[in-house]
Amino acid sequence: MNKQSTDAPGEAAYQDGFPIRVLAERTGVATSTLRAWERRYNLLTPQRTPKGHRVYREKDARIVERVVELLHEGHSLAAIAKQIRQPVQRIERWQPEMDLTGVWRDYLQDTLRAIGDFSHERIEAVFNEASSLYPLDMVTERLIEPTLVALGQGWQSNPAGIAEEHFYSCWVRNRLGARFHHGYNQATGARILCACIPGDNHDIGLMLFALSAQSRGYRVLYFGQDLPLEQIPQIVERSGARAVILSAREPLIEDRERQLAALSRQSGVPAMLGGQASDKPLPTFEAAGGIRLGSRMLAALQVLVSRVDVHSGGSGWRRISNDG
Structure with a gap:
C-alpha cells in the first residue's frame, strides 16, 4: 500500500504519492542523493504540494531502483540520465555503455593521497562528493572498503603505514558515527x-x-x-x-x-x-x-x-x- 503524503491532506492529486523520506527508505538511497540526482541529472521529476514539498509515485521508485542497478553494473550517472529521460518503454530494454571514466579509481587515488598527507579536509571532500552522487552502499563498496584494503596491504612496506591506517580508520569511525547518530531518529x-x-x-x-x-x-x-x-x-x-x-x-x-x-x-x-x-x-x-x-x-x-x-x-x- 502506498503511503499518502501528509503535506496536503485531502488533496486528490497527491493521494497516491509519498514524500522523499519514503522513497529513500524504500530504495536505500539517501534523500540528499535523490535531490542531487534531480538537480544535476534531471533523473526524477516529482510533483510538488502547495507547500513546495516533493511528491513521488511508484514510477519514481522504479526509476531509482533501475538507476542503482545500472550504477552497480558500472555505468556512469551521465550515461544513465541520458537514457532515463527517454520514453519509459526504452528504459526497460536499454543496455547502456560501460562507464570508462574510472571515477571510482580517481576517488580511491585521491583518498589515498589525502591519507598520505594526513589531510582530513581532502578525505572529507572526496567522500562528500562521492556520497552526494552515489548511494552510501556503493560508496562503501567502491571507495571506503578498497581504501581500507589498500592500507591494510601496504602498511608493512610503508614507513608511515600504521599511522595512515589508524588515521583513516579513526576518520571513518567519526564520520560514520556522526551520520549514524543523525539518521537514527529518521528510521x-x-x-x-x-x-x-x-x-x-x-x-x-x-x-x-x-x-x-x-x-x-x-x-x-x-x-x-x-x-x-x-x-x-x-x-x-x-x-x-x-x-x-x-x-x-x-x-x-x-x-x-x-x-x-x-x-x-x-x-x-x-x-x-x-x-x-x-x-x-x-x-x-x-x-x-x-x-x-x-x-x-x-x-x-x-x-x-x-x-x-x-x-x-x-x-x-x-x-x-x-x-x-
Whole structure:
C-alpha cells in the first residue's frame, strides 16, 4: 500500500504519492542523493504540494531502483540520465555503455593521497562528493572498503603505514558515527541488534553495514566491539529487537561456533553472522537456524531484507527452509 503524503491532506492529486523520506527508505538511497540526482541529472521529476514539498509515485521508485542497478553494473550517472529521460518503454530494454571514466579509481587515488598527507579536509571532500552522487552502499563498496584494503596491504612496506591506517580508520569511525547518530531518529522500522562477537575488535565493516541498514529504515541498536554473547538474549527481550547481526573477522573455533548455535536457538529471532568468518560454511551454526551473511555488504543487506521485514510487527521473521 502506498503511503499518502501528509503535506496536503485531502488533496486528490497527491493521494497516491509519498514524500522523499519514503522513497529513500524504500530504495536505500539517501534523500540528499535523490535531490542531487534531480538537480544535476534531471533523473526524477516529482510533483510538488502547495507547500513546495516533493511528491513521488511508484514510477519514481522504479526509476531509482533501475538507476542503482545500472550504477552497480558500472555505468556512469551521465550515461544513465541520458537514457532515463527517454520514453519509459526504452528504459526497460536499454543496455547502456560501460562507464570508462574510472571515477571510482580517481576517488580511491585521491583518498589515498589525502591519507598520505594526513589531510582530513581532502578525505572529507572526496567522500562528500562521492556520497552526494552515489548511494552510501556503493560508496562503501567502491571507495571506503578498497581504501581500507589498500592500507591494510601496504602498511608493512610503508614507513608511515600504521599511522595512515589508524588515521583513516579513526576518520571513518567519526564520520560514520556522526551520520549514524543523525539518521537514527529518521528510521522507524524493525529494531536490529548489531555487534562484534567476543574478542573481535574490527567493527568498521559492521558500522558500514549498520548505517546502510539504517538507511533502509531499520532501527539499529549498535553495540560495537566485543559484546558478550550471554547478554544478547536479555537485550533482545528488553528492546524488542527483530534480529541479531553479529560480525566476526577471524575463523571461528569450534567452541565459538557452538556458542553461536546455542544463541541462535535461544534468542527467538534470526541470528545472523557476517564478516570474513562467515564466508565459509558453518554447519553447526546453520543447523541451529543461524544465517551466514558473508563479507559482501550488499549481499548481506539483501539477506537481511529478505528475512526481516523492516515494517514488521510481531517477530517479523521470515523463516526459509534449508531445502530452498
